[in-house]
Structure formats: structure tokens, C-alpha cells
Amino acid sequence: MKVYNLKKSQNNIKHKIDYKAELNEQQLDVVFNGDGASLVLAGPGSGKTRVLVYRVACLIENGVNPQNILLLTFTNKAARNMLNRVETLLQSYPKGLMGGTFHHVGNLILRQHGKEVGFDNNFSIIDNEDSRQIIKDIIVHVVPKKDKHFPKSNVIFSTISFAKNATCSIKECIKEKFPYYSKFLNEIEKIADLYEKKKIKANLLDFDDLLYYWVKLLEKDSLRGHYANRFKYVLVDEFQDTNKLQFNLIKKLTDGQRNNIMVVGDDCQSIYSFRAAEIKNILDFPKHYGNYKKFKLESNYRSTPEILNLINCSIKNNKQQFDKKLKTPNKSSDKPAVVHCKDTSQEAEFVCQRILDTKEEGISYNDMGVLFRAGYQSANIELELTKRGIPFKKRGGLRFFEQAHIKDMTAFLKIFNNLKDELAWKRVLCLFEGIGPASANNIWTEIAKTDNPINAVNSNVSLKLPNKPLRGWREFKGNISKIKDGMLPSDIANTFFENFYKDYLKENHPNFKERILDVNQYINLADQYQDINNFLEDIMLDADLTNKENPSLVGSDGVGKSEDEAVILSTIHQAKGLEWRNVFVISVAEERFPLSRAYMDDTVEEERRLFYVACSRAKKELYLCVPMEDYTFWGGYQILKDSTFIQELPKSCYEEWTLREEDNFTPISNKVEEDKELTIKPTTHRRNKKESLKNGKFKNILLKIGMVKK
């Protein structure tokens, strides 16, 4: 018999990747020498994503089985971005490479071994709203007498979630975060306990559980061995945002001595402590992995030296951090501007006029971003942008899958995937006229007694119901009975929609047209799946799904396609990882940023990191706007002063601007003409800020702003 040797294909990949053409020396060092335990400290704009991508590609190119690599990220967007780039580099997707969010990977693993920790593999995933709903129901039972001071369901949920993520007890969490609820500790602990039990009974996992039970799973020696053996290379992005639970997870996965762990992050960009992220994870990495290598990526390819100088000066004021100093090969430009405005309306006028002037210079709206500490701070900007007809998009808002009508449709599908899903059953039941929470509960307790509630609904289970709910129940039964075994997810959704839900929307919502469109998109999306469970887990774990498969799909909140030019408005948190040529940070005033609350909670250092993140988004021009007065929530004016983050900077870091309103309203007609001549001809060299600010004038001039150097 002749023996013919088959070689593994990945060993035959030609060395096609030209690392040296794409990476600098420090980056190459990480890519080639980052084995064992590696801590990569990567400043903003230092190409950390690129390094991770090349590292993964390099491992595979050198014969590491992709199955042995695990790449963990925080968002699906980041994961997709990196995996796509790996695929491009290697010219095909490396089979078996596992990459995704912590939750995504947890989900995959629990689908296989859920039984070991008390869940059936077809468990449903619930979102935060669902969790709060369950807790609300429990509160009614645990605290029958209404006490005005008893914490609301969302506070209780936060407590439970925080405790889980920080791996501490409810007691410790209350003591630390909500001391004023200490007297309700017993009740809260009881609620937390019932919440866990209810989820197990209904075969539900919340987002935290995907990590929590994954850790539980890894506490079993055999499984830990199995996965530690499989994932010989673990790479973690945004490590500064990991919490204790995630750290435990990583620690367990890399327990074996053969394991390689590479964590990449920037301690200065840790801004998620409110959801239990531990800056200590990155600061204490050396303690946990004794024999570790430290890499620093301090070259910044994004910003001008002037901007870097400012953020370097700013972050120096933090004590808790690794020592580092960013440098850049980029060429010098104007200093960042600190712009003093009379109030937030003038601030808005300044920002808008500057945007228009910059646009005149030939810069796209897409290159400009307006950032703020808190969502409400953008109100005036939005108003003024609208007034002046400047296109803009505000990031955030309600997501596609969180909309009530989409969740209704999902609840219907969930019933057929996980018969025990009490939450889904009740949500669907309540859609029918005459059935409210009380009747839904009655019906559920009856049908839940059988092993198969769907059979119970279809057979004539006897229910004693008043007339009104009885009619709703009959209609509900009709809808359930139309669903036959073997129907595809989109068939089920479509049947329910055509037979019932479309009319329900028409009767209950004035904006039913938009909602119907959304549901149609939803059904189209479902059409790409053979299996309900796969569809459901993608929906629950990937809010961006609508943009992934089909870029033309957008939630009803987000208009427009990506090619539309628009200025981006964003909270600083949501701006992380993004960059713009020009960045306006607004409300950089004491008590607005840092928020006054930060002094009470002792989180000024985290606010400063937030400031660091905000400023480091800018490539070329950075404006820090300070309104000198502002409304308070309840009416009157409040005098504001420069933010600490500005006060503590050396004056040489920035250029100070003050605005002057032109006090007389000059006729605009001839001025506009004159300006057109000035601005339309292609500019060989860009006018400097002051000139363009003085010259740019537009139609809607209620107040004209001139600029005077102090």
C-alpha cells in the first residue's frame, strides 16, 4: 500500500504579508515577539487594531492552527472590523479562528455545555429591559406594602448586574455604590435570589449570565482543561475596559503554562468604571502574570504635535497610570483653541459657523465631530445646526432591536425556540385585547403545568377566564395553531404578522406605517436564517445586525445611508475609537465637564481620561468651547468658569479665543456676494482660523460673531 502524506494547508501559505511595509519598529516587535504573557500599552491613534490584526495573521502564517486562537473584543463592530482585515491579509477566512465579543463567545460555549451549569442549550437571551421587567414582577411579591423609598427596578437591576460583573456580593455592592439603600438589603438580596431562580426556571440568560456561567463552566476542571488546551493564543482588545468577571475568565482560560495571552489597551482611556470596568486589571497585569513582556506603542499617527502636547499635559495630572508620552511624526499645525462663549447658544453659533467656514474650505462634513460629556448638552447645537441647514447625525438613541414592535415579533419567535420562556409568552399574550398582566399570568400558570405549553394551547386546555380575556385567548390560540412544525423563522414571523400583528399596529400606533416597514425589514432579515435559535442569538447579541448584512437597512431612528455627508454629534463615550479632522468639544466648563457629581464620587481622574479620549479624537483642529453661563435644570442661569481640565493646562498648550458679537445688523446682501468671491475660489493655502472666522458669513445671521485675540 502506498502512503501519501497530506500536508496541512495553512503551512503552505506563501509569505505574502509584507509586515515591514505596514508596521513601525515597535509594532513589528509586538507582532513577532508578543508570545507568552504580553501587555501592550497602546496610546490613541497608535494603530493597536492594526497590530492585533497583523499579530493574528502572523500566527496563522507561521503555522498556528486558527482553532487555537481566540480574539476577544467589546463590540461586534470591532470584532467584525478585525476579522475582516485578517481575512483580507490572508486572502481567505482562517477556518476555526474564533473572534468576537466576550458575550458572543460565551454564548457559543454555553450552547454546547449549558447543561453543566443548569441550562438547556436552547436558552433565550434577554436584554436589560427584559431583566427589569422580571425584577419588577418580583418586587411586587417581595415588597407587597408600597414603600415610597424602596429602590426602583432599574436600581435593583444595576445592583445585581454590577455585583455580578465586579464579582462581589450584593451586600458589598450596596455598601459601596448605594449606601442609602442599606436598610433594604435583605429585600434586595431576596429579589436578586428570586431573579436568578426565575431565569433558570424559564431557561433565560441575561447578558451578564453569558459571562458568569461561562466562568462557572471553566471552574470545572475538565472543561477548563479542554478550553485552555484549545485556546493557546488569547488576544484581548480594549483591556482597560474589562471588569473583574472578564478578568477571571481570561485568567482561567490562560491557566495552562502553554497559553499565550496578549492584552492590548490604554489605561488612560479607561472610561467605563460605572459598569464595573477595573482600571486595576491593566495596572495590575504585572502582578498576575509574573513573567510578562511589556510593549509600548507611543507613536501617534492621528493628531498634530500640538494636540498631542495638550493631551500629554492634561493626563499628567492623573496619578493612576503607566508612564508614557505620545509622540508623532505628523507635521506641526495650529494650536488647539480654547473658545470662550457667552452661553450655550453662542457656543452653538460658534460651532455652526466654524463648521460652515470649514466646509467652505473644502472639508467634508464627515470630517467634523461635535463631542460632549452628556447627551442633553447637545440640545442647542442640534437646534442651531437645523436652523442653518447643516446635515448632522447624532449617534446613539434607540436601537433597531430594542423597539417595542421588534421586540414583540421577537417574543413570538422566542416561544417556539424555548417553550419555557415565560417572559416571551406573557409579552405575546398581553398583545391581545382583553388580556393584561393579570390574565396573562393566569393563562401562563395553567399552560406551564404541562410539558409542552404549545400543545396545551392547541389542545383544548380548560381555562376559567372572564369574557373579555377569553376572547383575546381565543384569538391567541388561533395564531399559535397556524404555526406548524418545520416552518422557517421568516415563515413564522410572517404568519404572525399577516394574521395579527399588522392589524394590532394599525389599531394601537399612529405611526404604524414606519413600524410596518421595520417589521418587514425584520422578516427579510429572518429570511437569511434556517434556524430560529441562530436568528435569535444574532438579534440579541448584535445590535448592528441591520447594517451588517444589508447596508440599506437602517433603524427607523437612523435616516440616510453612509454616503450622506453629515457632521457627527456624539457623547465622548460613544466616540471612542473614532476620529475626525476637526473636533469640537462643547461645555468644557466646571460642573459640566467634569460633572459636579464627579467630585462627590471621586471620579475626577476618570473624567480626565474622558477629556483625554475626547481631545485625542482630533486629527488636525481641536476646539474646546466654554460657555460662560448656562441654564440649570430648573430655570435660572448659572455662571460657569473654565473646566479644571483647562485651568490646569499650561497656557502655552492652546490659543485662547474670545468671541465678539457684531452689535449692528449690517445688510447682508453685498457682504454675501463679497464672501462668495473670497471663499469659492480654490484655496492654494488654507486661510488661518482667525481670517476664515471673520470672513465667513451666511444667510441665517441673527448674531454675527467676530473673533478677537485676547
Add this chain to the structure above:
DNA sequence: TTCCAGACGTTTTTT
């Protein structure tokens, strides 16, 4: 079940 008046809170958010 539904509806309305009064209470409440109002940082940041991914999965």
C-alpha cells in the same frame, strides 16, 4: 384594563 395626575430624576453604555 386603561387612563390620568402627580412624583421623580436628570452621566456615561455594550452585550
Add this chain to the structure above:
DNA sequence: ACGTCTGGAA
């Protein structure tokens, strides 16, 4: 000031 939530009455 204002939008959202809750609890009690119809």
C-alpha cells in the same frame, strides 16, 4: 423645564 414612570381610581 420637562419627559417618563407609577400608582390609584374608573
